[in-house]
Amino acid sequence: MAVQQDAPVQAEVIVLTLRRHGRVLTLPVLLLLVLAAAGGYFVGSFAESWMNWAAGLGGAALALVLGIGPLMSWLANRTTVTNRRVIVRRGFFVQRRIEVPLSRVREVRSRRGPLQRMFGSGDVELVVGADPATVLKDVPAPLALVDALQELIERNYLSQQAELQV
Incomplete structure (x- = not known):
């Protein structure tokens, strides 16, 4: 059975896609550089070959956990803002998806610490009635995002x- 619609439904349009601020990758990248330098210096300098193998494998394991892991986590977390909702996708192996319809958002808040202000990032909270707020952590240009979200919420309400x- 077909559903009849009197008014045309506006298509959902992606307005913005974003991730956490890139500064969260500073420490993992520095650790990768230090591990690469230490590996280049120490691997091959031990008398026994098993010690060289152990140092190389240990360095590779540390690089995987301390450098590549945070990078993959950063790549796996993203937020998409459309003209109807905010979609937050988190997780690499276990994925979580949170959808917040703009029609349910009652308040948009921003919070910026001193370090976040230095780098131009901040946290944005979407308050949805009695439910706990959805927090978009460490987003770049949070004030512009708050302004854009408030504009989209107003347009959604007017439509x-x-x-x-009708």
């Missing part, structure tokens, strides 16, 4: 009011 009057 819903126009649909009700």
Whole structure:
């Protein structure tokens, strides 16, 4: 059975896609550089070959856990803002998806610590009634994101009011 629609439904459009600020990768990249330098210096300098293998494998394991892991985590977490909702995807092996319809958002808050202000990032909270707030952590240009979200929420509200009057 087909559903009839009187008014055309506006298509969902991706407005913005973002990840956490890139500064969260500073420490993992520095650790990778230090591990590469230490590996280049120490591997091959031991008398026994098993010691060289152990140092190389230990350095590779540390690089995987301390450098590549945070990079993959950063790549696996992203936020998409559309004209209807905010979609937060988190996780590499176990993926979580949180969808917040803009029609349910009651308040948009931003919070910036001193270090975040230095680097131009901050946290944005989407308050949805009695539910716990959805926090977008360490996003770049949080004030611009708050302004864009408030504009989208207002447009969404006006389009819903126009649909009700038709």
